[in-house]
Amino acid sequence: MTPEQDQLLCRYLDGRLSPEDKDVLQELLRSSAVARKRLRLLSTVAEGIAGGEVVPALALLPRKKPLLSSLIPWGIAAAASTVAMAGWVDWAPSGQQAGRQAEQKPAGDPAELILALLVNEAGATFADGKAPDAVRFEKGSYQLEKGAIHLRFTNGADVVIKAPAAFDIDDGFHVRWHRGDMRATVPPTGHGFTIVTDGVDYEDLGTEFAISVDPGKGINTLHVIDGQVDAKQPGTDKVLSSVTQGQSVKYENGVLGKARTPDLSRYPTTKSIGLRKWHQQRASFGKNDADLIGYYPFARSGQLRNEAANPICGHGKIHGARWVYGRWDGKHALLFDRDSDFVELDIPGQYQEMTFSAWVKLDRLEHSQTSVFNSHGWDRGDLHWKIYRSGMMAIGVKGFNVPAGALGTGLKRVPTDQWIHIAASISSNTGGKSGKSHLYLNGELAGTREFSGKGRIRPGLGRIGNWLMGDRKDGAPIRAMRGKMDELAIWKRALSAEEIKELTQKGRPNALWPMVDQ
Amino acid sequence: MSDTDDNNELFLRLLARHDPAIRAYVRASIPDSADVADVMQEVSVIAWKKFSALEDPETGFGKWASVIARYEILKFRRGKARDRLVLDSDIIEKLAEEGVDEASEREHWIKTLKHCLEKLPQSRRELLMNAYHPDTSIKELADTVNKKPNALYQILSRLRLSLADCIERETAQESS
Secondary structure, three states: OOHHHHHHHHHHHOOOOOHHHHHHHHHHHHHOHHHHHHHHHHHHHHHHHHOOOOOHHHHHOOOOOOOHHHHOOHHHHHHHHHHHHHHHOOOOOOHHHHHHHHOOOOOOOHHHHOOEEEEEEEEEEEOOOOOOEOOEEOOEEEEEEEEEEEEEEOOOOEEEEEEEEEEEEEEOOEEEEEEEEEEEEOOHHHOOOEEEOOOOEEEEOOOEEEEEEEOOOOEEEEEEEEOEEEEEOOOOOOEEEEEEOOOEEEEEOOEEEEOOOOOHHHOOOHHHHHHHHHHHHHHHOOOOOOOEEEEEOOOOOOEEOOOOOOOOOOOEEEEEOEEEEOOOOOOEEEEEOOOOOEEEEEEOOOEOEEEEEEEEEEEEOOOOEEEEEEEOOOOOOOEEEEEEOOOOEEEEEOOOEOOOOOOOOOOOOOOOOOEEEEEEEEEOOEOOEOEEEEEEEOOEEEEEEEEEOOOOEOOEEEEEOOOOOOOOOOOOOOOOOEEEEEEEEEEOOOOOHHHHHHHHHHHOOOOOOOOOOO | OOHHHHHHHHHHHHHHHHHHHHHHHHHHHOOOHHHHHHHHHHHHHHHHHHHHHOOOHHHHHHHHHHHHHHHHHHHHHHHOOOOOOOOOHHHHHHHHHHHHOOHHHHHHHHHHHHHHHHHOOHHHHHHHHHHOOOOOOHHHHHHHOOOOHHHHHHHHHHHHHHHHHHHHHHHHHHHO
16 A cells, blocks of 8 residues: 555545545555455544444443433432542541441442432531441431531432431431431432431421421421421321421420421521532632632622732623522622623733632533633733633643644543533743643643743733633634633642642532532 | 343443444445444344344354444445445445454454554544544644644544554564
C-alpha cells in the first residue's frame, strides 16, 4: 500500500471522498485483496478507538425485569456507598466510628447488609457504640447526639433526623423510635414503612409525615404532611386511627387523640441539611489562607460580594443574571440564561500562579465556547477559563504557548443538568520550569497542559458567564453561559490535587454525589 | 434462574463482548457512523431472535453474528444505491465476504489496538479518543486545538495509520 492509498482509505472512512477519489478507491478495492484487508483493519482501528464507550444495541433488547436502579435511587446509592465512604472518612466524628470501620465484615454482598445509607449530614455526632459504619446503616441501635442526618432506606424512604435522637433499625421497613424528631418522605416502593413507638405503630401508606417522641413525658406525636398514615395498635393490624393530610395525633397516657398542628420548621428537610452544612463551611472557608484573593459564596445581594480574608479581587457587578436557588433550597445561585447575562469582575495584579474553583450546574452548552471567567479581550496576560461545546474544559493565558495539537482536557467532559465542581490552576513559565495548567472535574484531574513562553498572569477586568470580545475578531464571539453558579473562589497560587479534592468533598451536594445529584 | 434467563444473560454477554468487532466489520462497508448504528440495531435484534438456534455460542458467536451483519450490510446497500459514499455492490460483497472469515482475527486486532494506543504520546492518544467520542464534531475539536478541520483530519489519519501499522507489526511478530 502506498501512503496515498492509505490516505484514500482514511478519507473514505471519514466520509470525505470526492467523486474522483471514489473512482480511484473502487478500482483499488476491486483489484486488491490487500487493500480490502487494510480497509477492514483501519475501520477496526476507528471503531476500536470509539468502542467500549457505547453499546446502544443492548438497550434495545428485552429485559426480563426492570433494573432496580430504574425504580429507586437506592440501587445507585448502594453501588456508590463504597465510593462515598472514601470521602466520608474526614467527617467521621469519633474514635468509635473509626473502630467500627476497622471491624471485619461478614462475607457476602454488602448491599444486602445495608438497610439505609447516609445521604447527607450537618455537624452530626453519634454516641460511642451507636454510630453507623461510615455511611452504612445496618440493623442496630443508633444515637445521634449533635447535628442532623438524611438517611435513605432500601425501600426508597428518605428520613431526616435532628439531634438529639435515638432509634433502632430492625429491618428495611421497621424503625423503632425512642427519642427525637424525624421527617419521612416515602415513595410507593416504601408503602408499609413503619415507625414503631411506645404505644403506637405508625404505618405509612405513601406519604410525607413527621414524628416526635418525648420519652420523658411519655408522649409521641404524628403529623401527616401529605397522604395517609395508619396509627395501629403495636404488633397488630388493628387501626386506631387513619391520619390524613394536614391532620395530627398525639399519644399520651395510653390514649391516642387529635392534636394541634406542630411547628413544621422543627423538622428539617433533606435539602436543609446540606444548607446547614454549607453555612458551617462558609464561615471558615480559607480563613487562614492569605493566597485566597476571592471567595464568592453567592449570598443574595445587589452585587456578588467577595468574602475572602485577603480580598484583592473586587466585588462582582451583576448584569442581567438572576438570583435563584443553588445546590440546596435556601442556598442562592446566579442564573445565566441569556446572552446579556454576566457578572463583571476585576482581578487586579499580576501573578505567577492562580487557581479558580466553582460550583456550577449547566443547562446546556449552547455556544461553541462557554465562559466560566474570561478576561475582557485577549491581550498579553489575559486569562480565559472556558468550556467547549463538546464538554471539554480549557484554561489559557495570552502569551503562554501551547504545543501544536495538544489538548488540555483529557477525556473528562463536563456534564450538564447536574451540579458539578470545576477547577483550574495555571502556573507561568519561570525559573527554568515550564508553565503548566491543571483542570479538575468533580475533584478528579481532567487534564494537564504544558506551556512555553514567559510572562505573568494578569486577568484584570473580565466576566463570569460571558465574554467582552472588544474590537477583536474571533470565531467564538458569544460565550454566554446557560446555567447556574453558586460558588466561586480564586487563589494566587496553584492548589494541589489534594486541596482540590478536599474542596470538592466539602461542597458536594450530598454524600452520594455525583452518583446521586439530589 | 430458568434456562431462558440463562440464555438471555449469555446472549447479552456475548453481544457486549463481540460488539466492537462486529461494528468494525460493518464500518468497512458503511463509513457513516449513524448508518452503522442503524445496521447494528438490526443485527442485534435478528441475532436475539435466532440465538437459540446457535449450537456453540461461546466459540461461534463472532462469526455467526458477522454472517447476520453481512446480510444486513447488503440489504442496507440496496436501499442506498445512489448514495455518494456507498461503494458498488460487487466491492461491498467482497469486503463483507472476506470479513466474515476474519471474525477471530478482528477481535485480536482490537486487543492489540489497546496495546498500540498505550504506546502513543498521551496528548496524541487524548486527541484520538476525543475525535472518536460519539459527541464530538471534528469542527469543534479543530477549534479546540487551533487547527483547521482539514489539518486535523490529516493528523488523525496519520495517527490511525500508525496504529494500523503497529497492529500489523505486532500480529506478524506473534505469528513468526
